[in-house]
Amino acid sequence: MVQQIARDTITPFSQKLNHPLSKNQITVLQINLGKRCNLACNHCHVEASPKRTEELTPEICDQLIELIHKFPQIKIVDLTGGAPEMNYGFKPLVEAARLTRKAVIVRSNLTIYFESGFEELPEYFAQHQLRVVASLPCYLEDNVDKMRGKGVYNDSIRAIQWLNQLGYGINPNLILDFVYNPQLPLTESFSLTPNQAKLEEDYKIFLREHFDIEFNQLFTITNLPVGRSKLHLQRTKLYSPYLKFLETNFNPGTVEHLMCLNELSIDYLGNVYDCDFNQMENLPAQSRTGEKLTVTNLLETGNLDLIDEIRSASYCYGCTAGCGSSCGGALV
Numbered sequence: 001m002v003q004q005i006a007r008d009t010i011t012p013f014s015q016k017l018n019h020p021l022s023k024n025q026i027t028v029l030q031i032n033l034g035k036r037c038n039l040a041c042n043h044c045h046v047e048a049s050p051k052r053t054e055e056l057t058p059e060i061c062d063q064l065i066e067l068i069h070k071f072p073q074i075k076i077v078d079l080t081g082g083a084p085e086m087n088y089g090f091k092p093l094v095e096a097a098r099l100t101r102k103a104v105i106v107r108s109n110l111t112i113y114f115e116s117g118f119e120e121l122p123e124y125f126a127q128h129q130l131r132v133v134a135s136l137p138c139y140l141e142d143n144v145d146k147m148r149g150k151g152v153y154n155d156s157i158r159a160i161q162w163l164n165q166l167g168y169g170i171n172p173n174l175i176l177d178f179v180y181n182p183q184l185p186l187t188e189s190f191s192l193t194p195n196q197a198k199l200e201e202d203y204k205i206f207l208r209e210h211f212d213i214e215f216n217q218l219f220t221i222t223n224l225p226v227g228r229s230k231l232h233l234q235r236t237k238l239y240s241p242y243l244k245f246l247e248t249n250f251n252p253g254t255v256e257h258l259m260c261l262n263e264l265s266i267d268y269l270g271n272v273y274d275c276d277f278n279q280m281e282n283l284p285a286q287s288r289t290g291e292k293l294t295v296t297n298l299l300e301t302g303n304l305d306l307i308d309e310i311r312s313a314s315y316c317y318g319c320t321a322g323c324g325s326s327c328g329g330a331l332v
Contacts, residue, residue, distance in 0.1 A: 010240070010247055017255065028076045030080060030266070032046070033090060034082050038112055046276075060269065061089035064093060064270075074102055104131065108132050109148075110156040129173050135148070135179050136178040137180055181223055185233075190242060192322035199220060224315045251321065253332050254320045258320070266295060272284065288306065
């Protein structure tokens with residue numbers, strides 16, 4: 001028993017670092033528009049589904065539009081969910097960001113294009129030159145459908161071909177990236193994400209040969225023990241061993257590239273977090289005086305850079321294990 005406790009004891013992430021995790025100037029605004037989604041993927045850290053109703057309110061949407069207009073230091077507006085396209089405020093936020101010449105990322109599940117009322121999305125994306133970061137956790141049908149639901153793979157392929165016809169993955173102004181997630185573990189035979197460059201090559205060869213598909217980059221992302229991934233690990237009694245595995249593979253070289261350093265994550269209620277994972281674990285960002293921050297605070301002070309130190313937790317080992325992991329894939 002003592003050996004088991006010792007084996008599973010996790011060093012607090014803040015103690016692993018030789019220095020506080022300090023915020024840089026904010027250049028990325030990541031907005032989680034809500035938990036509404038047409039899918040309910042088994043690894044979703046947001047725990048989104050068709051049954052969820054939480055979404056952005058008109059008041060918070062207006063504040064975010066004001067924020068986008070007010071701060072030229074924001075270079076990227078990153079829209080996520082749920083399926084961001086299904087939630088209130090998606091198009092107004094897109095158009096505010098493009099009007100102010102900011103790049104816009106939409107984190108799309110691809111299958112949303114075949115839902116009633118959303119069929120015009122690919123053309124809308126192309127019109128506004130949105131960067132599409134699409135979930136495609138494997139290039140093989142069986143693996144995708146196990147993670148995301150029966151038929152999702154075939155719908156995803158159809159959606160990608162549609163995007164390709166519009167120039168995505170081909171026109172340099174229409175960027176199409178894919179996200180790889182590993183299968184959730186069933187035993188303690190854990191593994192890190194594969195080499196990103198090699199796996200991207202494998203994706204490109206397979207998808208080109210079988211479906212005549214083109215895309216730009218592949219991002220390999222580690223499953224952090226948050227949301228449904230956390231629930232799965234707890235059910236299978238793998239939560240502590242998985243955290244220990246991530247800690248054992250901690251790579252200090254990833255820390256200076258972490259996505260939380262220069263971004264603010266905003267939820268549908270207007271609360272501010274250091275990253276999307278902290279948002280899902282209800283670990284709000286704090287000002288220098290220990291105050292929880294909201295979009296209202298940012299507007300009233302006229303300052304996005306109110307955070308000195310990033311709040312961390314044990315799941316941060318998921319972003320710093322091996323080659324690292326972020327919304328933009330491997331870090332080193």
